[in-house]
Amino acid sequence: MFTPIKTPKVYDQVIEQIKSKIKSGEIKKGDRLPSEREMAESLSVSRTSVREAIKALEVIGLVESKQGAGNYIRTDFHNSLFEPLSVMFMLQESSLKEMYDLRETLELQCAKLAATNIKDTEIDFLTVILDRMYEAESEEESLELDIKFHYLLAKASRNVLLINVLEVISQLMDEFIKASRMKILHEGNSRESLLEIHENLVKALKIRDEVKVCNAMQEHFDLIRKAYKYDK
Amino acid sequence: MFTPIKTPKVYDQVIEQIKSKIKSGEIKKGDRLPSEREMAESLSVSRTSVREAIKALEVIGLVESKQGAGNYIRTDFHNSLFEPLSVMFMLQESSLKEMYDLRETLELQCAKLAATNIKDTEIDFLTVILDRMYEAESEEESLELDIKFHYLLAKASRNVLLINVLEVISQLMDEFIKASRMKILHEGNSRESLLEIHENLVKALKIRDEVKVCNAMQEHFDLIRKAYKYDK
Incomplete structure (x- = not known):
């Protein structure tokens, strides 16, 4: 046809x-x-x-x-x-700190909901992404996988409102994930510590342990926070 | 002119x-x-x-x-x-639970940021709203003040991205605040317990104690959660 x-x-x-x-x-x-x-x-x-x-x-x-x-x-x-x-966001010239605060709160909530709502197939997919992150040969490839990882996790929250908000700000978020990775790596953290955090997230999701999932995500944001030297 | x-x-x-x-x-x-x-x-x-x-x-x-x-x-x-x-939200026919999860996370973050960023004049204004809440003679008036209270608190976060998101979803949020109040009051909670929670928020903001502000806001959402019998 x-x-x-x-x-x-x-x-x-x-x-x-x-x-x-x-x-x-x-x-x-x-x-x-x-x-x-x-x-x-x-x-x-x-x-x-x-x-x-x-x-x-x-x-x-x-x-x-x-x-x-x-x-x-x-x-x-x-x-x-x-x-x-x-577009409002783009015109507003918000600071990275503002973006950080919004993303932290949305992603922590996504992670928390995902702990309950994630499907087995989604965990499998996250595992595949994680494996590919370990094997990635360029920062460009790692970045792309990192973004995929976070979107998949957001989807697994099964809250369409949260997903919509994240989708709408996705253009800015992609820039943010890129800037955060650069900053974290620049601050002397190894690629391995970033990978480990994502691995901890997958492990916690596998056993559907909400507290562990939230802790792993918080650890992720603490790393960004430290790299940017934001106060807690 | x-x-x-x-x-x-x-x-x-x-x-x-x-x-x-x-x-x-x-x-x-x-x-x-x-x-x-x-x-x-x-x-x-x-x-x-x-x-x-x-x-x-x-x-x-x-x-x-x-x-x-x-x-x-x-x-x-x-x-x-x-x-x-x-409009995406309106067409999506989201559940109140989804709205609850989104609002909880956004408002907790607003409260946390407001603890640091709120201005003295805003605290004064919150106090005035609170006083008027105590004197309100109808549920309609109480509802209007309740909505004002939460918007002012959001503004005090000084994060324009967060404020934008809350503004965009405000039409749904107003409905949510209304439904939550009805549910809370219907579940045998007194108007006084709702007032007390708002008073605790103002008290914590006055001394700019982030932990206390967050706890007071969490207490607020726990009340809604309990009224709707959502799992924690």
């Missing part, structure tokens, strides 16, 4: 470009966007596509259109009809 | 109506929306306004337009350009 081919919509691509400029920090809160004509020219798209994209961003409350003055990135998102949380 | 008058946009109102039908459960995941003509007629707006609203919902990944078949509420939100987290 054939499956319908999805043609990417032009306004979607315009929005993606704006979004990636927000992510990179090129566009900030309160900034004025280029005029529709300028954007259409530099993106090589029709002005209609630019207008559709801007309209959509206006509807979700990210862009404010000021009569005669152009389009601006909003400075506050209160009362926006749909809150684009990940 | 005059301030510019903001006329509510028609497409905004169309979206608001769709959103409120999602909130009430009338519209669910996978549902087909009425045709643009039908919607325009029943809302007494132009088809252009309906089209603008649908387009915006398509951009944020909430609605999927199927060639010749109409507009559908998406069943999954992966890879949506802008994730409308609160």
